[in-house]
Amino acid sequence: EYFQKNLGKNFWKDYKIWDMCAGTGNIEYDFPPEMHHNIFLSTLHAEEVEHLKKIFPWADVEKNIFQYDYLNDDIEKVFAGDPDLIPESWKLPEKLRQELANPKNKWIVFINPPFATAQDGSLGASKQQTTKVKVSNTKIREKMMDVGLKNSSQELFAQFLFRIKKELPNTILGIFSTLKYVNSDNFEKFREKYFSPKFLDGFIFSSENFHGPRGKWTVGFLIWDFSVSEKWGKQKIEVSVFETKLKGKEIIYIENVGKKELPNFPKKYFLNNWVIRPKNTETFPPLSSAINIYSSKNPLDKKPINGIGYLMAKGNDFLNQNGTAFFSAPYGNAHGIPMVPENFEKAMVVHAVRRIPKATWKNDRDQFRAPTAELPKEFVLECIVWSLFSNSNQSSSLKNVPYKGQIFQIRNEFFPFSTAEVKNWVHDSDFSPQNAQNSFVANFLETQTFSPESEEMLLIGRKIYQLFFSEIARLRTPKYKIERFDAGWWQIRNALSDGNFGEDLFITLKKAHKILGEKIEKQIYEFGFLTP
Numbered sequence: 001e002y003f004q005k006n007l008g009k010n011f012w013k014d015y016k017i018w019d020m021c022a023g024t025g026n027i028e029y030d031f032p033p034e035m036h037h038n039i040f041l042s043t044l045h046a047e048e049v050e051h052l053k054k055i056f057p058w059a060d061v062e063k064n065i066f067q068y069d070y071l072n073d074d075i076e077k078v079f080a081g082d083p084d085l086i087p088e089s090w091k092l093p094e095k096l097r098q099e100l101a102n103p104k105n106k107w108i109v110f111i112n113p114p115f116a117t118a119q120d121g122s123l124g125a126s127k128q129q130t131t132k133v134k135v136s137n138t139k140i141r142e143k144m145m146d147v148g149l150k151n152s153s154q155e156l157f158a159q160f161l162f163r164i165k166k167e168l169p170n171t172i173l174g175i176f177s178t179l180k181y182v183n184s185d186n187f188e189k190f191r192e193k194y195f196s197p198k199f200l201d202g203f204i205f206s207s208e209n210f211h212g213p214r215g216k217w218t219v220g221f222l223i224w225d226f227s228v229s230e231k232w233g234k235q236k237i238e239v240s241v242f243e244t245k246l247k248g249k250e251i252i253y254i255e256n257v258g259k260k261e262l263p264n265f266p267k268k269y270f271l272n273n274w275v276i277r278p279k280n281t282e283t284f285p286p287l288s289s290a291i292n293i294y295s296s297k298n299p300l301d302k303k304p305i306n307g308i309g310y311l312m313a314k315g316n317d318f319l320n321q322n323g324t325a326f327f328s329a330p331y332g333n334a335h336g337i338p339m340v341p342e343n344f345e346k347a348m349v350v351h352a353v354r355r356i357p358k359a360t361w362k363n364d365r366d367q368f369r370a371p372t373a374e375l376p377k378e379f380v381l382e383c384i385v386w387s388l389f390s391n392s393n394q395s396s397s398l399k400n401v402p403y404k405g406q407i408f409q410i411r412n413e414f415f416p417f418s419t420a421e422v423k424n425w426v427h428d429s430d431f432s433p434q435n436a437q438n439s440f441v442a443n444f445l446e447t448q449t450f451s452p453e454s455e456e457m458l459l460i461g462r463k464i465y466q467l468f469f470s471e472i473a474r475l476r477t478p479k480y481k482i483e484r485f486d487a488g489w490w491q492i493r494n495a496l497s498d499g500n501f502g503e504d505l506f507i508t509l510k511k512a513h514k515i516l517g518e519k520i521e522k523q524i525y526e527f528g529f530l531t532p
Contacts, residue, residue: 044069
């Protein structure tokens with residue numbers, strides 16, 4: 001239907017079609033028989049070829065269906081300046097070669113390529129796709145690496161696109177795939193130099209419609225016209241959204257629920273790049289969690305001279321939403337931004353903006369963008385207050401931490417209340433602030449004016465901190481390494497919960513936190529952090 005809408009009702013009369021990763025031919029099942037003579041199907045495995053010949057028994061089946069490794073076969077010939085000068089025989093059937101050489105022929109490439117991703121020492125892998133060691137070590141990958149496409153070369157579907165662009169530069173492409181090539185930062189160079197066709201149409205749906213994938217994530221079917229070049233960021237990519245209603249594994253119905261824009265913009269506009277990254281200069285114990293020291297090799301173990309914490313912000317999309325948290329010391333596995341007084345407000349906005357919207361299969365590859373409008377002070381403060389009482393606040397205070405032959409004190413600069421207040425709450429002299437200075441956040445909050453929603457959060461939070469100090473003698477403080485008055489929110493809420501203290505207060509806090517989060521979320525779209 002999408003091909004007909006964009007290319008004409010009887011498009012198969014004007015186009016020849018090649019599916020070079022046909023597998024068992026499932027995406028061709030519904031094509032009418034009258035177009036079969038114009039279809040070429042190739043696949044990697046001999047048993048799949050035999051299956052295809054049985055289910056598509058048209059006239060030239062021996063020439064139109066064949067075994068072929070599109071990512072390894074005939075690569076030097078395809079990429080040579082004049083392939084006729086190379087004497088070796090082609091693995092590509094002569095009939096298809098003749099059709100490809102005929103300038104009168106118009107082509108559609110219709111594919112559902114494998115989503116497998118390389119996983120080796122230098123290249124990571126998305127949990128969404130199948131990950132296999134050396135799975136993408138093909139001759140096409142070598143060609144991609146030669147031109148500097150290191151990151152995108154690990155994706156098998158990108159390798160198909162790379163050869164298709166070389167071999168069929170004017171084709172119509174209809175591809176089922178993830179949306180990495182549309183908006184991922186790892187594909188920015190790929191988009192700029194090797195993939196800039198005109199978008200025609202498409203739709204997205206959940207991966208649960210495929211057999212085998214774990215989790216739910218976005219699959220797109222997008223149609224592109226390679227004969228027209230359109231710069232990324234200049235064209236609007238809007239797709240239909242199909243929701244599937246399942247009962248167990250049985251599909252009850254599929255519904256078109258509307259449109260969604262797939263924004264694409266340069267990496268320099270990513271939200272993670274909106275925050276200034278100060279230089280790390282001082283050795284400091286790295287953390288793997290709120291209270292545990294990072295023990296793996298080569299950790300990030302330095303902080304700025306005026307560092308107050310560390311924002312972990314893995315990736316820049318919803319897929320990495322759970323990789324967003326902040327700590328009182330460097331997060332050993334990096335993937336983030338050192339926090340200093342100068343970038344504190346922006347860092348806390350990033351934390352709230354990445355954490356508040358709910359991740360779904362429809363947005364898992366959406367990229368967060370730096371705000372397109374000036375942020376009101378009230379919004380910034382609401383993000384800060386929301387963050388201070390979120391579960392991803394992994395702040396802590398740790399005493400006498402040994403690291404690299406030295407002893408360090410990890411101070412909690414996110415403690416939200418003044419030492420003057422705390423002195424009135426403390427009944428155990430071991431946890432008295434004595435002559436301690438206020439934390440950075442306590443001093444910051446004292447000078448601000450808050451919205452009613454933020455005030456409510458701070459009021460409830462203050463009661464929880466008061467409860468913590470009133471019951472501290474009964475809490476399992478050693479378990480949570482609580483030895484100082486400026487315990488982190490992670491330490492406080494877990495210690496209280498472990499002792500079954502303040503259940504009603506935490507329920508009240510959760511409700512207020514949700515109300516504040518919903519208020520912030522509406523503005524996330526208003527200020528351009530995300531596209532609805």
